[in-house]
Amino acid sequence: MAGLLYKDFVSVSGKKIVTILTFLTILFIALRMAFPGTADHAIFLVESEEGEIINVLDTFFVAGAYLFLVSVCLLLNGWVGKIVEGDDKNKVRGYLRALPLEKNAYIASKYVFIGICAYVFMSIAFSWGVAANALCREGILSEVLSMLNALVPSVIYVVLLSAAIELPLFLTMGKGRAMLIKTAIWLVIAFLAIGFLFFGDLVWIEQHLNISVFLKWYQNHLFAVSLLNILFPVITLLLYYLSYRISCHFADREL
Amino acid sequence: MNRKLEIKRLFIYLALSFGLTWIIFFVFILTGHKWDGSNPRLESFSALGMLMPFLAHVLTRWITKEGFAMTGKDSMMLGISLKNKKWVYYVFAMLIPWVYFEIWHALALLVSPEMFDPQYYKVIGIEKNLVWLMPLNGIVTGSVISFAALGEEGGWRGYMMPKLIKLVGTPKAVLIGGVLWGLWHAPLTCVGHNFGTDYPGFPYLGIVVMCIDCILMGIMLTYITVKSGSIWPAAIMHAVNNANPSILALFTNTEKGTGILANPIFGYFLYFIPTGVIAGICFVLLCKERKTEL
Numbered sequence: 001m002a003g004l005l006y007k008d009f010v011s012v013s014g015k016k017i018v019t020i021l022t023f024l025t026i027l028f029i030a031l032r033m034a035f036p037g038t039a040d041h042a043i044f045l046v047e048s049e050e051g052e053i054i055n056v057l058d059t060f061f062v063a064g065a066y067l068f069l070v071s072v073c074l075l076l077n078g079w080v081g082k083i084v085e086g087d088d089k090n091k092v093r094g095y096l097r098a099l100p101l102e103k104n105a106y107i108a109s110k111y112v113f114i115g116i117c118a119y120v121f122m123s124i125a126f127s128w129g130v131a132a133n134a135l136c137r138e139g140i141l142s143e144v145l146s147m148l149n150a151l152v153p154s155v156i157y158v159v160l161l162s163a164a165i166e167l168p169l170f171l172t173m174g175k176g177r178a179m180l181i182k183t184a185i186w187l188v189i190a191f192l193a194i195g196f197l198f199f200g201d202l203v204w205i206e207q208h209l210n211i212s213v214f215l216k217w218y219q220n221h222l223f224a225v226s227l228l229n230i231l232f233p234v235i236t237l238l239l240y241y242l243s244y245r246i247s248c249h250f251a252d253r254e255l
Numbered sequence: 256m257n258r259k260l261e262i263k264r265l266f267i268y269l270a271l272s273f274g275l276t277w278i279i280f281f282v283f284i285l286t287g288h289k290w291d292g293s294n295p296r297l298e299s300f301s302a303l304g305m306l307m308p309f310l311a312h313v314l315t316r317w318i319t320k321e322g323f324a325m326t327g328k329d330s331m332m333l334g335i336s337l338k339n340k341k342w343v344y345y346v347f348a349m350l351i352p353w354v355y356f357e358i359w360h361a362l363a364l365l366v367s368p369e370m371f372d373p374q375y376y377k378v379i380g381i382e383k384n385l386v387w388l389m390p391l392n393g394i395v396t397g398s399v400i401s402f403a404a405l406g407e408e409g410g411w412r413g414y415m416m417p418k419l420i421k422l423v424g425t426p427k428a429v430l431i432g433g434v435l436w437g438l439w440h441a442p443l444t445c446v447g448h449n450f451g452t453d454y455p456g457f458p459y460l461g462i463v464v465m466c467i468d469c470i471l472m473g474i475m476l477t478y479i480t481v482k483s484g485s486i487w488p489a490a491i492m493h494a495v496n497n498a499n500p501s502i503l504a505l506f507t508n509t510e511k512g513t514g515i516l517a518n519p520i521f522g523y524f525l526y527f528i529p530t531g532v533i534a535g536i537c538f539v540l541l542c543k544e545r546k547t548e549l
Contacts, residue, residue, distance in 0.1 A: 029303075033279075038286055123402030127306060130403070133299035135282075146295035153399060223382045230385075230392045233399045 004101075004109035005116070011086040012079050024068075025124055029131045032061055036135035048140070058141040061132040065148055068128050072121040073159045079117065080163045081179065083110060084170040104248045107171060111244045114163045122156040144211065147218055154228060157236040164236075164243035172250040256421060264319045265418045271311035272410050273439060276304045280442035290447035301443065302403040308410020308439075315414065332413050332486045344483040348492035349398055351475070353390045353500045355529035360503035362525045367516040376505035386505055393500025397491060404493035405486070411436055411473070412480040412489045420477075425542050429477060433470025440465050454520040464523050471527060471534040472496070478537035481544050 009015075037058035044056045102108075126149060133145040169178040207213070218225060283300055290297060312331070316323055326334030337345070364371050372378075376386050385392070397404070411432065419428035444450065444465050445458040454460060476489040509519045516522050 033282065036282070036286070038288075122400070123405070126400065126402055127303075130299040130302045133296055134303045135300075136296060138296065142296055145299075149295065149299070223384065226382070226385055226392070227388070230388055230395055233395050 001105055001109055001112070004106060005113050007086075008083045008109065008113040012082050017075075021124060025127060028061075028064060028068075028128055032131045032135050037061070037137040037141070038135055050140075052139050053137075054139060054141060055137040058132075058136050061136070062141050062144055062148075065125075065128045065132045065145065069125045069148065069152060069155060072125055073155060076114070076117055076121055076156075076159050077162060080114060080166045081170060081175055083113060084167075084178075085175040088174050088176075104251070107244065107247045107251055110167060110171065111240065111247075114160070114167070115240070118156050118160050118163075122152055125152045125156075140215075143215065147215065150218075150225065150229065154232055157232050160236050160240055164240045168243055168247040168250060171247050258422065260319075261418055261422060264315060264321065265415065265422070267318060268311055268315040268410070268414055268418070269435065271314050272308045272415075275311055276307040276439060277442055279304045279307065284442060284446055288446065289452070290443065301448070302406075304443075305403040306406035308415075309406045309408075309413070310410075312410045312414040326484070329417070331409070332417075332480065332484060333409075335485055335487055336483075341483045341485075344479045344488045345491065348479055348488040349394050349495055351533060352397075352492060352496040352498075353394065355526075355533060356496075356499060356501035357503055358529035359526045360501055360507045362528060363507060363509075363512075363516060363522055364503065366525065367512045367514060369513050370507050370509060370511045370516065372508035372511065373506060375508045378508070379505070381505055386502065389502060389505060390500040393498035394495055397495030397498045397500070401487075401490045401494035404497060405490035408476065408480075408486045408489040408493055412476050413486040416473075416477050416480070425544070426538075429474050429538065429541070430470060432477070433473040434466050436473055437462065437466030437469035440469070450520040450523070454518050460520065464520060467527060468523065468530075471530045474534040474538045474541065475530070478541045481541060 035057045037055040041055075045053055046056055048054050129145055129149045129152060133142060133149065136142045136145055166178065166182065169181060173181075279300075313323075315321070316331075321329070324330035326332070326336075376383065381389065415435070416428060416432050419432050422428075423431065440448070441458075441462050444461040446452075450461045450464065452458075472493075476492060479488040479492060480486055509516070509522060512519065512522065516525075
């Protein structure tokens with residue numbers, strides 16, 4: 001299993017990614033410590049429309065933490081295809097099945113690899129949120145960062161669920177056909193979105209999809225968010241395991 | 256074993272671990288902050304400090320050219336193996352904090368029944384429907400979001416304890432390790448973390464109580480680390496412990512305590528009863544283990 005995991009690590013240029021992530025994380029924490037929002041430098045303080053004093057420095061770090069979360073989610077989602085693509089290209093799968101490995105070791109390695117990456121990315125995203133929030137001026141931006149820390153697990157679980165759907169497709173159909181299906185689904189969603197932009201009520205979006213409305217919604221639905229936070233990991237792991245069993249089932253039929 | 260080299264490595268680790276963390280804690284103190292109740296900002300601050308022991312571990316290995324083996328002897332103990340019934344230690348890590356937290360609060364309510372407040376969960380902002388889910392919340396959240404606890408355990412159990420056990424043997428190692436770990440918390444204890452500032456003998460009594468807590472916790476955490484050969488169960492247990500997974504805690508208003516429990520810091524002596532018993536059992540079992548197993 002360790003060998004299979006290392007193969008996937010190499011296929012996603014793991015060393016390069018680890019170096020970049022480590023550098024970015026240290027840089028982010030160092031910059032945050034050098035420019036804490038809690039220090040009241042008058043030149044960085046502005047008054048919001050609501051009359052709240054905000055430290056402009058905080059806005060950069062809040063944006064950075066959110067941007068990082070989105071980036072790692074996209075990266076992780078991209079890796080699902082990448083770890084299968086390499087095997088398709090080099091005809092590794094047939095070769096591995098001929099080796100004296102446990103029956104489902106190959107499929108399990110893909111799930112474990114994505115699972116480990118999800119945990120690592122979640123932890124790094126947390127450390128960004130934690131570093132930004134620890135030295136943030138009290139107020140709305142601190143709340144936005146607290147919200148980020150509450151949302152990080154949920155967002156990562158969504159990526160894991162997406163992987164749970166994609167992995168059986170990629171493993172049974174190969175990258176080419178699976179990507180075709182994936183692209184078709186995204187195109188339908190994109191067309192629906194464009195259709196909404198042409199014919200939908202854009203004023204509604206402006207009124208209902210902005211950060212303060214979202215923050216209010218989060219504060220009013222704390223019970224639902226808490227319940228989701230408690231049960232979501234359990235449900236996600238169950239579905240992830242179910243997806244693994246489905247992949248094994250299809251692999252058995254192929255043989 | 257090259258004793259001199261191991262001592263040198265241990266001192267480098269301790270200097271880095273204390274140095275890096277205390278820089279962060281002193282930034283907090285020198286900018287005029289106090290630990291005035293728990294909020295996401297303060298929790299973020301302590302979480303940032305909690306990452307430093309692991310960073311110190313990595314830096315020490317890099318400086319002393321010790322290598323970065325993930326599993327096996329003298330490794331970082333980052334591997335996970337569930338074979339040979341090692342999964343038991345993961346279950347232990349998830350459930351045991353719940354057990355001793357419930358016993359602690361039950362004891363506190365027995366000693367001072369005035370603390371029982373059927374509406375207290377509302378005061379601390381927990382929805383009624385969520386009360387019975389709180390232990391599960393602590394266990395799940397602690398298990399999944401264990402990165403901050405991993406930061407500490409990666410340093411204390413992943414590096415310091417194996418070195419101490421090698422150098423001075425298990426009984427002395429858990430004592431010295433616990434005191435060091437307790438002292439590491441001292442700057443935050445001095446601004447009110449865990450016990451507040453309103454207690455007799457502040458902050459020295461707080462530091463002593465923290466050291467006792469760290470010795471007892473340290474024994475349990477070292478035991479599951481040795482038995483599982485991994486720091487993950489310790490990280491999970493530490494995280495679940497920090498999540499305070501207890502139903503009775505939601506009905507225990509410590510501000511209403513009378514007698515010896517009028518000051519919350521003395522409530523910790525009741526906490527030491529269940530943790531002391533469990534730590535005692537772990538200590539006996541741990542001493543039976545050969546020190547070379549780490």
